[in-house]
Amino acid sequence: MSKQSKLSPPAWRKFFQSAGPLLGLFFVLGLLALSDEARPTVFTGRNAAIVLTQTVIVALGALGMTLIIVGGGIDLSVGAAVAFSSVVGAKLLVAGTSSWVAAVAVVATGAVIGALNGSLIAGLRLPPFIITLGMMGVVRGGAKWISGKQAVYNPENTGLNTLMDRTNPSGFLPLPPGVWMTLGLAMVASLVMRRSVFGRHVYAIGSNEAAARLCGIRVPQVKLLLYAVAGAFFGMAGLMQQSRLTQGDPTVAVGLELDIIAAVVIGGASLNGGIGGIGGSLLGALLMAVLRNGTNQLGWDSYVQEIIIGMVIVMAVWLDKWRQNKAA
Numbered sequence: 416m417s418k419q420s421k422l423s424p425p426a427w428r429k430f431f432q433s434a435g436p437l438l439g440l441f442f443v444l445g446l447l448a449l450s451d452e453a454r455p456t457v458f459t460g461r462n463a464a465i466v467l468t469q470t471v472i473v474a475l476g477a478l479g480m481t482l483i484i485v486g487g488g489i490d491l492s493v494g495a496a497v498a499f500s501s502v503v504g505a506k507l508l509v510a511g512t513s514s515w516v517a518a519v520a521v522v523a524t525g526a527v528i529g530a531l532n533g534s535l536i537a538g539l540r541l542p543p544f545i546i547t548l549g550m551m552g553v554v555r556g557g558a559k560w561i562s563g564k565q566a567v568y569n570p571e572n573t574g575l576n577t578l579m580d581r582t583n584p585s586g587f588l589p590l591p592p593g594v595w596m597t598l599g600l601a602m603v604a605s606l607v608m609r610r611s612v613f614g615r616h617v618y619a620i621g622s623n624e625a626a627a628r629l630c631g632i633r634v635p636q637v638k639l640l641l642y643a644v645a646g647a648f649f650g651m652a653g654l655m656q657q658s659r660l661t662q663g664d665p666t667v668a669v670g671l672e673l674d675i676i677a678a679v680v681i682g683g684a685s686l687n688g689g690i691g692g693i694g695g696s697l698l699g700a701l702l703m704a705v706l707r708n709g710t711n712q713l714g715w716d717s718y719v720q721e722i723i724i725g726m727v728i729v730m731a732v733w734l735d736k737w738r739q740n741k742a743a
Contacts, residue, residue, distance in 0.1 A: 436698035460587030476675035479648030487688030494671035495554035500653030505567035505663030529646015537635035558665035578658035621688030
């Protein structure tokens with residue numbers, strides 16, 4: 416057997432790991448293209464703008480969740496953090512705070528929640544699943560408390576209401592500012608993960624935390640920063656949720672964490688840590704949005720969408736396990 420043939424399997428596995436989410440997206444689009452019912456409405460500029468707008472909240476959450484999962488953690492409090500931060504923003508706007516100050520406060524609220532998660536995980540050395548599960552209840556209850564268990568509506572003249580607003584409902588451009596902001600943040604996050612010392616430390620901790628400690632990496636500090644940065648992304652998702660609904664609602668985003676985790680796993684990240692990338696997570700979020708949009712265009716019930724997405728998640732996790740076995 417030649418040297419080239421011996422090297423081919425790892426090269427093919429690396430190719431499918433990086434290109435898998437894109438191939439999956441093309442596969443879904445190909446299936447929709449075969450439908451005479453869906454094709455006239457799915458493949459239009461107007462629908463493409465709708466899909467990109469619908470992707471924003473999950474995509475922003477996926478940016479933060481990618482950092483956490485690559486670092487070997489998990490965060491189940493995302494949906495609660497989105498709801499809480501949106502309520503904080505709406506309350507500040509109602510109190511007369513400027514849009515800029517309210518926007519910064521919303522993102523900072525998410526960062527504080529993330530930092531609290533990180534400090535508990537690093538300080539108590541308990542599984543992230545347990546800490547963030549408990550935090551999910553605490554934050555969701557806090558959102559209902561400060562809002563009086565009801566939605567808080569944004570004032571009509573605030574600029575935050577336009578972040579997710581489509582000014583040309585019948586065409587593709589211009590896209591809402593939230594779409595461009597998400598793409599810009601994704602590029603920054605990708606550079607940080609691939610080119611910075613912090614990003615290399617996150618991959619090292621996710622691959623082998625004990626070895627990372629022996630290499631001199633300050634694991635508790637990195638975890639605290641990791642969850643705080645991810646929390647800022649979740650706060651940004653809360654800002655977009657508030658803009659989309661023009662209100663802060665303590666009951667929104669229930670189950671959002673599952674969609675976000677699914678997008679990251681579909682994008683090629685490993686739940687065992689050490690593997691994953693920003694680009695793949697964005698494609699995973701887009702694939703889920705296309706699935707939901709396509710099934711809506713076909714007139715399928717919501718439970719069918721849930722079944723399909725659940726099957727996609729199971730398939731993605733199985734592929735991740737298969738890759739790990741092959742690597743071993």
